[in-house]
Amino acid sequence: MRGSARVLVIGIGGLGCPAAIALARAGIGTLGIADDDVVDVSNLHRQILFDDADVGSPKVPAAARALARLAPDVLVEPHLTRLLPGNAVALVSAYDLVVEGSDNFATKFLAADACAIAKRPIVHAAAVRWHGTALAVGSAGGPCYRCLFEDVPLEDVPNCAEAGVVGPMVGVVGAAQADLALSMLAGEDVLGELFTFDGKSLAARRRRISRRSTCLLCGDGARIANIEPRRYVEGVCSVEPRDIAQDPSRAVSY
Amino acid sequence: MDTIVRIPAALRTLTGGADEVKGTGGTVGEVIADLDARHPGLKDRLIDEKGVRRFINIYVGEEDVRFTGGLGTELKSGDQISIIPAIAGG
Numbered sequence: 001m002r003g004s005a006r007v008l009v010i011g012i013g014g015l016g017c018p019a020a021i022a023l024a025r026a027g028i029g030t031l032g033i034a035d036d037d038v039v040d041v042s043n044l045h046r047q048i049l050f051d052d053a054d055v056g057s058p059k060v061p062a063a064a065r066a067l068a069r070l071a072p073d074v075l076v077e078p079h080l081t082r083l084l085p086g087n088a089v090a091l092v093s094a095y096d097l098v099v100e101g102s103d104n105f106a107t108k109f110l111a112a113d114a115c116a117i118a119k120r121p122i123v124h125a126a127a128v129r130w131h132g133t134a135l136a137v138g139s140a141g142g143p144c145y146r147c148l149f150e151d152v153p154l155e156d157v158p159n160c161a162e163a164g165v166v167g168p169m170v171g172v173v174g175a176a177q178a179d180l181a182l183s184m185l186a187g188e189d190v191l192g193e194l195f196t197f198d199g200k201s202l203a204a205r206r207r208r209i210s211r212r213s214t215c216l217l218c219g220d221g222a223r224i225a226n227i228e229p230r231r232y233v234e235g236v237c238s239v240e241p242r243d244i245a246q247d248p249s250r251a252v253s254y
Numbered sequence: 255m256d257t258i259v260r261i262p263a264a265l266r267t268l269t270g271g272a273d274e275v276k277g278t279g280g281t282v283g284e285v286i287a288d289l290d291a292r293h294p295g296l297k298d299r300l301i302d303e304k305g306v307r308r309f310i311n312i313y314v315g316e317e318d319v320r321f322t323g324g325l326g327t328e329l330k331s332g333d334q335i336s337i338i339p340a341i342a343g344g
Contacts, residue, residue: 015344101344128343149340150308165343196338200263201273207316207336212318247300
């Protein structure tokens with residue numbers, strides 16, 4: 001039986017695939033999936049909605065077909081687009097909760113800001129090599145993603161020099177994302193904690209995060225009340241910053 | 255006083271692959287400086303001219319050092335430092 005919740009998955013990649021599967025199997029009513037990417041053979045080890053026959057095809061329709069087989073009762077709403085300054089608030093506003101598994105900082109901060117403006121809860125997650133994190137942010141007040149990571153990095157960030165992610169890591173972190181999303185939909189308090197996962201030691205830790213009074217998004221005198229494209233400029237290793245509003249290609253790809 | 259410092263995967267190339275190292279010092283800043291002497295480059299990945307880089311989070315136990323005095327956070331016996339960088343991948 002289909003539930004009534006509407007959940008948007010931003011990025012149907014390594015994190016989005018396991019998260020979408022878990023949410024669909026849990027009986028989420030409507031699952032929106034947003035991505036503009038095409039399936040590549042290098043995706044297959046971790047993006048578990050796709051197989052060899054999907055290589056070269058757009059991810060969103062391929063994921064929709066797979067989800068329809070796995071959970072026929074779930075209504076899948078495809079969005080063949082990445083999250084952009086021009087569509088972010090409208091897109092997240094159409095859903096009850098957002099699950100964000102994008103692979104670049106500009107999109108992560110854009111999703112955080114759009115959800116705060118639209119008053120939508122969001123679960124952020126990321127995974128690089130053997131390390132993953134997940135964070136649930138409520139629909140009102142903090143702490144939020146910017147309380148922890150402040151702003152889009154403009155300098156060489158540690159992950160710029162690293163490439164790739166171990167397949168099982170995104171399985172663990174994507175499932176944790178879905179777990180946090182389902183908990184939030186059930187009214188449980190899972191806010192204000194950063195979950196970290198170490199794929200080498202298999203250690204999972206949780207740390208309390210606090211609202212930062214100087215946070216641009218939820219702090220005292222918070223300054224972000226609308227989406228300004230110039231705010232989502234991402235530095236890339238040894239490359240000039242690129243404005244994602246003008247260049248739809250990825251700033252950093254893994 | 256030695257403090258255990260947990261190193262995230264992204265920075266383990268600087269510690270020879272070690273996920274835990276020990277540093278000496280009475281404050282977070284002193285421990286980082288001590289580690290940098292043995293693992294050159296580590297300090298620069300964590301700290302800039304303004305302090306802790308904005309995409310890096312440093313915890314002493316369960317406390318974010320932003321709220322406990324930043325690099326001047328004093329350490330006591332048994333404290334463990336964790337470094338959590340912002341990551342974007344999946």
